[in-house]
Amino acid sequence: MSLASDQARPGAAEKPTLYKRIRLDIETRILTGEWPPGHRIPFEHQLMARYRCSRMTVNKALSELAQADLIERRRRAGSFVRRPQHLSAVLKISDIRAEITALGRSYGYQLIDCRRRTATAADRARLGVSTAGKVIAIACRHSADDVPFAVEDRLIDLSTVPEAATADFAREPPGSWLLHHVPWTEAEHTISAVVADDRTAKALDIAVGSPCLVIDRYTWRSARTVTAVRLHYPGETHRLVARFKGG
Amino acid sequence: MSLASDQARPGAAEKPTLYKRIRLDIETRILTGEWPPGHRIPFEHQLMARYRCSRMTVNKALSELAQADLIERRRRAGSFVRRPQHLSAVLKISDIRAEITALGRSYGYQLIDCRRRTATAADRARLGVSTAGKVIAIACRHSADDVPFAVEDRLIDLSTVPEAATADFAREPPGSWLLHHVPWTEAEHTISAVVADDRTAKALDIAVGSPCLVIDRYTWRSARTVTAVRLHYPGETHRLVARFKGG
DNA sequence: CACGATTATATGTCTAGACATATAAGTCAA
DNA sequence: TTGACTTATATGTCTAGACATATAATCGTG
Secondary structure, eight states: OOOOSOOOOTTOSSOOOHHHHHHHHHHHHHHTTSSOTTOEEOOHHHHHHHHTOOHHHHHHHHHHHHHTTSEEEETTTEEEEOOOSSEEEEEEEOOHHHHHHHTTOOEEEEEEEEEEEEOOHHHHHHHTOSSOOEEEEEEEEEEETTEEEEEEEEEEETTTOGGGGGOOTTTSOHHHHHHHHSOSEEEEEEEEEEEOOHHHHHHHTOOTTOEEEEEEEEEEETTEEEEEEEEEEETTTOOEEEEEEEO | OOOOSOOOOTTOSSOOOHHHHHHHHHHHHHHTTSSOTTOEEOOHHHHHHHHTOOHHHHHHHHHHHHHTTSEEEETTTEEEEOOOSSEEEEEEEOOHHHHHHHTTOOEEEEEEEEEEEEOOHHHHHHHTOSSOOEEEEEEEEEEETTEEEEEEEEEEETTTOGGGGGOOTTTSOHHHHHHHHSOSEEEEEEEEEEEOOHHHHHHHTOOTTOEEEEEEEEEEETTEEEEEEEEEEETTTOOEEEEEEEO
């Protein structure tokens, strides 16, 4: 229960700032279970005395822990170790080109189909818009070391991204183009599993009936739809990895 | 470019604190694209003048934006709107029982098999441990409104969680038991797609060859393995949803 | 005992300073 | 032109206070 045990060791490579040390001390006690969920953390004035610093310094450490949901702060009552409600994992979904090149593999891209049209009823439903503006529909394939990696089926709303009309999607994959031309979007991903149909199997060079991982991504920016994309990955070779810290 | 336009409106329901208003103002400008990636945010002393407050208040707002990766702060140079490198989505993976009851459906649980044994070579590989301690191997099924929802295949390392030996997994699902008895763990999820084999198809009441979404979760706590679990979901009906804000 | 009013207290926010430190930018010599 | 040195400056951290505010605990009353 004691907070002692951490005088600045002279051997420490580089001592972090004080508030970071306070934060790490408390975080360590929580993560090792020394302070279990529900445990009350020492009051700010106690930590002030313990670390011989001002209240603002302690407060900064505790505020960051509260932001990270490791503790809960309640007025008059104190700060308490939280028991996390849900396991939230951070799933990194990179731009496919970046993902492949980061793996040290050569990236390949083939445009299968690209057409501009007035949004059909199906297009509007998929984009979640009611007015029938122009859209671009793209089908393409990504490969790593000349092995098919994923097939992409995308719709871009030209009323939100008019510049897309002039982009050359035969040269640059639409995901990369959008990433550089429409930053700071919001998105929702839906992950599911299907078996490959004829068209998908052919594009991915797998057998019909093989499992595929499907990611549907719907992207918007300030309440305006940007794009809707469906990616098929060969399910037996592709993996999505999500790390998390929680309870 | 001007930062004006936000005098405290009398009609505003409840005015947030000043630093939150500063943070929201800047966040809005970034998210709407008014300040694109690379744009330099006004210096702290400029924001002090703009909002007529002390530097610490401005600093708190900017620090939080930096923590959220919306801006990058560089000494002597200033603060700049970041271009996010990767699309990181937050995937909420709840305890299955909690997930089903949250949907307003009735939760059902069937223990298929539960045995305690000395870890085999396969068990050790799966848990990532080298010594052959005791483990519990569990197979069970979760259902929602009496429809199979997921099948679970789990290994618990008894040298990390000795209390698990006394738990009654015929009554309580192991995921829920662990969540309440071993808080604050870390985990890695791997998501993939397969087609149902005989055993899985029977347990989920689907056809052999149907697609299944597979989640492998490997959980540890302070460098000690806790559990490894593989979940099969019927791929055509189950969806994983991940929201994200980024670029 | 139940319930409303009062009080004490821990956190939430803010100020007006301070010194430390990394580094962009300018200066000067080779 | 290039490289080394100097300087200016924006951020990083910290202090010793302050008042606001929500609420747990206490007290008093019916």
